[in-house]
Amino acid sequence: MEEVWQHLNQPGSVHTAYFPESSELTEGIGASQRKRVENWNRLIAIRESVMKSLETARQEKFIGAPLEARVQLSAGSELYPLLNEYARELPGLSSFRRLSCIIIRTRVLP
Numbered sequence: 001m002e003e004v005w006q007h008l009n010q011p012g013s014v015h016t017a018y019f020p021e022s023s024e025l026t027e028g029i030g031a032s033q034r035k036r037v038e039n040w041n042r043l044i045a046i047r048e049s050v051m052k053s054l055e056t057a058r059q060e061k062f063i064g065a066p067l068e069a070r071v072q073l074s075a076g077s078e079l080y081p082l083l084n085e086y087a088r089e090l091p092g093l094s095s096f097r098r099l100s101c102i103i104i105r106t107r108v109l110p
Contacts, residue, residue, distance in 0.1 A: 039082055043090070046073070046083075 005014035026034075050071055057063045075083050083090070 039086065042079075042082060043086055046079075 001014050005017070010017065050073070054063070054069055054071075057069065058065065063069050073083060
């Protein structure tokens with residue numbers, strides 16, 4: 001392939017020729033869609049924290065499996081709106097699907 005590419009007098013390598021520039025990848029994505037991606041990144045970070053806690057509980061024999069857990073997320077004023085907005089979708093996050101129950105509560109910060 002590379003030989004044909006060079007024979008056609010094309011610059012660079014055939015393997016990188018059609019990779020879009022990073023600006024092209026985000027072209028046409030609106031601010032609300034970008035915000036939604038940021039939200040999901042935050043939710044995934046929360047999921048990782050929950051799964052780490054569940055693994056610790058499992059290793060300490062407090063639970064046998066994540067399905068035996070009832071997770072209660074306490075969130076302050078910054079995080080609660082995000083969790084509340086996506087509450088119905090949280091079980092769809094792959095690791096959260098293995099939980100039997102997720103409860104979201106507000107926490108009053110001192």
